[in-house]
Amino acid sequence: MVFTMSEDEIINCTISHEIHQYLFSCVYILVLLIGIPSNLYSLYHAALQLKQKNELGVYLMNLTVSDLLYLASLPLWLQYIFQDDDWRHREWLCQLCGFLLYENIYISIGFLCCISLDRYLAVVHPLRFTSLRSMxxxxxxxxxxxxxxxxxGVVFFRHKELSQDRKNQSVCFEHYPMKPWEYPINYYRFTIGFMFPLAILSISYLCVLxxxxxxxxxxPDQKMRIRQLVSSTILIFLVCFSPYHIFLLVRTLLERDCNFIAGTVSFLQSNPVISGHDK
Structure with a gap:
């Protein structure tokens, strides 16, 4: 079914912001407290790997830089939440924060795939493809x-990301219901951004095992450690990225009006662990 309503015809739904205010504020503060020191340590470890001419250090450093850029946007998201989801900065800053959120998700996924493929080549083909494992x-x-x-991201965020809800608040990076241009983007993100990397991780690690x-x-003890490492990597990937993308797909398939939003908000209030940002 194709949703053909124009953007001007879409009326923003009135939603409860309690989930953002209570759940997201706690999560964001926890992420800042844990994420900054842990990523700084990861950056230090990546630098050591680079000094040893280990290509994994390149992927680890890029992964860490992506995380730090996203962490830099969290104070603005916290301010937005504490102001009852009312964005009081310029629109380009809203677009930048949304862009950093998007980039962190998919750049992180990309470099996790790089690490898994590098381990696959190192274990399964240790004497071949050495040029692909160079610095x-x-x-x-x-x-x-x-x-x-x-x-x-530039293609995705060429649209307006700041809109007014029925309470005349400036809502950043959230559209209720979704706008027509979001549907193909979300299908792309679910298939190419999530399912395809998941297939790469799964196949490469199965070959390693x-x-x-x-x-x-x-x-035997080394085999056990490798199995645990592979299993934990895939588990972390699923825990971190699958709830968000599954919820994104559900919204894309089913969301057409404010009635769906009202039912979804009620469901999330009773199951807050699976809630997430619109994008």
Whole structure:
């Protein structure tokens, strides 16, 4: 079913902001308190890896920089939440904060895929594709990921991201109901941004597990550590990214009017752990 209503015909729904005010404020403060020191330590560890000419340090550093950029936007999101979801800054700042949120999700996913593919080549094909595991290759791949996601983000965020709700509040980065141009974008994000990387992670790590299981020179305790590492990586990926993308897909498939929004908000108030930002 194609949603053909024009943007001017869409009336923003009146929604409860209690979820944002209570749940998101606690989550954002916790993320700031834990994320800043842990990412600074990760950046230090990445620098050590770079000094040792380890290509994993390149991916880890880029992953950490992406996280730090997003963390820099959280104080503005907290201010927005504490002001009852009323954005009182310029629209370009709203677009920038939304852009950093988007970039953090998909750049993080991209570099997690790079790390999984690097481990796949190191374990399954240790003597082949050495050129793909060099420092120069890692920098080139990293540049491609940044440029690709920035280009996609620019296309996504050419639309207006600041709108007025029925309470005459300036709502940033949230559209209730979704606008027509969001539907193809959300399908792209779910399939290319989430499902495709998940397939890459799963296939590469299954190949790693199979290669380790067949290796006669690998000690049982080493095999166990590798299995635990692989399992925890996929679990972290699913925990961090699947609730958001599943909820995004549900909204994209079902959301057409304010009645759906009202039912969804009631559901999230009783199940806040799966709630998330509009984008």
């Amino acid at each position: 120069s290759a890692a920098w080139i791949v990293s540049a491609i990921i940044w440029l690709k996601e920035i280009a996609v 199979r290669a380790v299981g067949r290796s006669a020179g690998t000690q």
